[in-house]
Amino acid sequence: MFLNFFKQYFVLDDLDNDEKHSIRFRISALRILLSASLIAILGFTIHSLIELDGSEEGFLFLSLGLLYTIMTSCLMMLSRRFHRFASMALPALIALTGVLFIAISGTSNGIEFGVISLYSLPLVIRLFYNFKISLFFSAANVLTLVTDLYLSRQQDMYWGTGTLYMQLMLFALLNFGLPLSVSRMLKTLHLSINRLRDLADRLNHQSDLYEEIFEHTGTPTLLCDKKGIVLKLNQKALDLFPEDSANDIEGTKINDWIASTSDASNKFFWQKNVSECVLKSNTKSFLEVHRSSLTTHGHYVLHLQDITHLRALTEELETTQQTNSRLAHFDSLTRLPNHQNFCNQVNHRIRNVSDYYTGAMFIIRISQFKLLNKQYGREQSNKVILNFSRTLQARLSDKTISGRLRGVKFACFMPVGQTYLIQRNLRTLIKSVLPEQIRIGEDILNIDYQIGVAYYQNEGETAEELLERCEMALEYSTSAERIAFFDQQLEAKLIQEHKLGLALGDAIKNKHIQIWLQPQVISSGEIRSFEALARWRLEDGSYVSPIVFIRLAEELGLLPKLAENLLRQLVDVLEAWHQESIKTPIAFNLAGQELMNDVFFALLMSMTSERPWLSEMLELEITETSPVMTNPLIHKRLRALSQYGYSIAIDDFGTGQASMGQLIDIPANILKIDRRFVAPLPDDKRHLDIVKSTIQLARSLNMSVIAEGIETREQANLLISLGCDTLQGYYFGKPSPISEWTENNNEKAKQLRMVY
Known part of the structure; x- marks a missing residue:
């Protein structure tokens, strides 16, 4: 019961968001201030009564205490009905108190009490009136500050620098700091209440709108x-x-x-x-x-x-045989023969033709259809498929068999003469029947294709076999050459790559791929660093080109595991070199897929934390030709590695993905000039200009430059004269097994000098 009375008197119950909320706030603040003042005055009065010693000053303080108690109690009662009067009387009472204590009191405590009373006026006034009135009293208190400083000096009340700073700080805090902060809080509360009111209005409007929509959906x-x-x-x-x-x-x-x-x-x-x-x-x-x-x-x-x-x-349609046949043998969207029906028609054609019959089977796949599906939606994308199939059928001859295999793949089988057995003529024929543009609503879209072609020359092949060959050829179509033809060499190549992929998986599992090192030297001939190169030796003693098995590992998703094996092998060597004080870094190539792999990145970071010196001995070369190098996650992880102190080099600069953009996104400090720009030097002026501009670009970005593929003394001298920092190539040293540098207690690695 007492708690409810307390909440009602101080207006602490939840306020409604109506126009009277500001009045209720002022009444609440007024009663809280009056109650706090009354408690303080009662304490002062009781203390004065206890300390009463019969002196004239004691009776004066007791009388003032009783007078203020009566006045404050009256204001508390008046605040129930005359809150405006009470809100004006309270600041007046505080001002009067401050002036009286400054004027009458002869002690420093009394003067300071009066000063603080006057300093609190702007804050109290801001609770009941606007900011301008509060600011006026804040400015007026400059006179109070001057009076306080004057009296302090006259009465020598601990006058000093500390006292002056304290008075200035108290003046700034009570006159400007707190009133401005409270003004900001009140302004924020006012804005919040207005926003809540607007939100409530919008919610009510939305509710009415949804009610209306529900009633007028157009369907039960x-x-x-x-x-x-x-x-x-x-x-x-x-x-x-x-x-x-x-x-x-x-x-x-x-x-x-x-x-x-x-x-x-x-x-x-x-x-x-x-x-x-x-x-x-x-x-x-x-x-x-x-x-x-x-x-x-x-x-x-x-x-x-x-x-x-x-x-x-x-029910009527389902009783007809036509519907059943369509569902069983034709694509429901395009009405073209489905995969099985298409193969049956082609096989029937092949079995019932005369000798020396020639034909061409080709599969058409619409490129980037997922983007169209995402941009226009499934319904509009289906219209693209439907329009394409209709256009294709209209352009094909009556003797051509066409069908929809699945998704965005279409198959065609057409008889061709001897002329069209030539690939370029058949390529022209296929392009002529494919629509280059498809309309979606008001938009006209350019359509790209990938096409795999296989010939039939009366050799007893079936439609299923021809489709498999078309699929093989389709996998070798590119953005530059969209039409790919199947031949026996392609089939042998696919089988060979499959076998090589199996062998590569075993080699990575058994750690048969080893590291070789190639020196990177400075102009004096001293070895500055090495580049780690992966080498795979088969059981027959032959080597598989790194270009081949690295690409194959990337396609099969084996690159992170391969990189992990090589990194562990390399770190073991660097740890031995670190113990022998061999301060020669080794550059380690990353193609991007490894950095996308969470396990590999965690391994690299854990090795770094366990070996603080590793970032000085291990350099990271980023192969710019990898498409994933533009991924934001790789940029984020490279920045983290750079913060750990790793040197980062952009390898094969100028040959890959968005070269200039990489200089912005990747925190690299080394630029490697690709061998294809170095090989024609010094005779080719065009390549010379490219190398010069690359070195100047690196210098302007405070990056070091490494040129690779140097095979002659003239190339070396030219690059040194152009300001190239580091040189690499067969002229200085071919790649060699890492064991040559670590055998005999790292004897060769300790020399680390080459003269050319």
């Missing part, structure tokens, strides 16, 4: 809970039950009014996405119930569609 609509109890229905839904009212239906279960025709035992049939039902009051009326969930409240919206006529039509 029900709203029900998870148990199937009808909460609301619109007028169109009510029209389905002509003999009943909304009050009769709302609050009852859906099962009381409709029943499932496909699953009569299921009481929750309406929870399916689509369910076919019948009205219990009229068993000849069929409905299709479409469910959508309202996840916020856990309710369901059910759209009822009258399908009585559609059901009759469907």
Whole structure:
């Protein structure tokens, strides 16, 4: 009971967001201040009574205490009905108190009490009046500050620098700091209340709008809970039950009014996405119930569609053999033969033609169709497929068999003469029948294709075999050469790559791929660093080119594991060199796929934390030709490695993905000039200009430059004269097994000098 009285008196109950909220706030603040003042004054009065010693000053303080107690109590009572008067009287009382204590009191404590009373005026006034009035009193208190400083000096009240700073700080805090902070808080609260009011208005408007939308959806609509109890229905839904009212239906279960025709035992049939039902009051009326969930409240919206006529039509169509044949042998969207029907037609054609029959089978795949699907949606994308199939059929001859395999793949088999057995002539023929543009609504889209072609020359092949060959050729089509032809060499190449991929997996698993080192020297001939190169030796003693097995490892997803094996091998060598004080770094190549791998990146970071010196001994070369190098995750991880102190080099600069963009996104400090720019030097002026500009670009970015592929003394001298920092190539040293540098207790590595 006392708590409720306390909340009501101090207006601490929740405030409504109406126009009177500011008045209620002022009343609350006024009563809180008056109550606090009364408690303080009572304490002062009681203390004065206890300390009363019969002196004239003691009676004066006691009298003042009693007077202020009476005045404050009166203001508290007046605040119930005359809060405006009380809110003016309270600052006046504080001001009077401050002036009296400064004027009458002869002690430093009394003067300071009066000064603080006057300093608190702007804050108290800001609670009841606007900011300008509060600012006026803050400015007026400059006079109070001057008076306080004057009296302090006159009475020698601990006058000093510390006292002056304290007085200035107190003046700034009470006159400007707190009033301005409170003003900011009040302004923020006012804005928040206005925003909440606007939000409430918008919510009410949205509620009315949704109510109107529900009523005018255009279809009979029900709203029900998870148990199937009808909460609301619109007028169109009510029209389905002509003999009943909304009050009769709302609050009852859906099962009381409709029943499932496909699953009569299921009481929750309406929870399916689509369910076919019948009205219990009229068993000849069929409905299709479409469910959508309202996840916020856990309710369901059910759209009822009258399908009585559609059901009759469907049953009639399903009785015809034509419908069954279409469903079994043709694509439902394009009406083209499906995969099985297409193969049957081609095989029938091949078996029933005369000798020396020639033909061409080709598969067409629409490129970047996923982007179209994402941009325009499934329905519009289906229109692209449909328009393409119609255009293709219109341009093909009557003797051509065409079909849709799956997704965005189409197959065609056409008879061709001897002229079109030449690839360039057949390529021209295929391009002529493919539409270059397709219209979607008002948009005209340029369509790109990938095409795999296989010839039939009466050799007994089946349609299935020809399609497999087309698929093989399709995998070798590129953005530059979109039409790829199958031949026996391609088939042998695919088989060889498959076997090589299996062998590569075993080699990585058994750690048969080793590290070789190639020196990187400075102009004096001293070895500055090495580049680590992977080498794979087969059982017969031959070597597989790194270009081949690195690409194969990337395609098979084996690159992170390969990089992990090589990194562990390399770190073991660097750790031995670190113990021998061999301060020669080794550059380690990363193609991007490794940095995308969380396991590999975690391994690299853990090795760094365990070996703080590793970032000085291990340099990271980023192969710029990798498409994933533009991924933001790689840029983020490279920045993290750079912060750990790793030197990062951009390898093969100028030959890969967005070269200039890499200089911005990757925190590299070394630039490697690719061998293809170095090989034509010094005779080719065009390549010389490219190398010069690359070195100047690196210098302007404070980056070091490494030139690779140097094979002659003239190339070396030229690059040194152009300002190249580091040189690498067969002229200085071919790659050699890392064991040559580590055998005999790292004897060769300790020398680390080459003279040319």
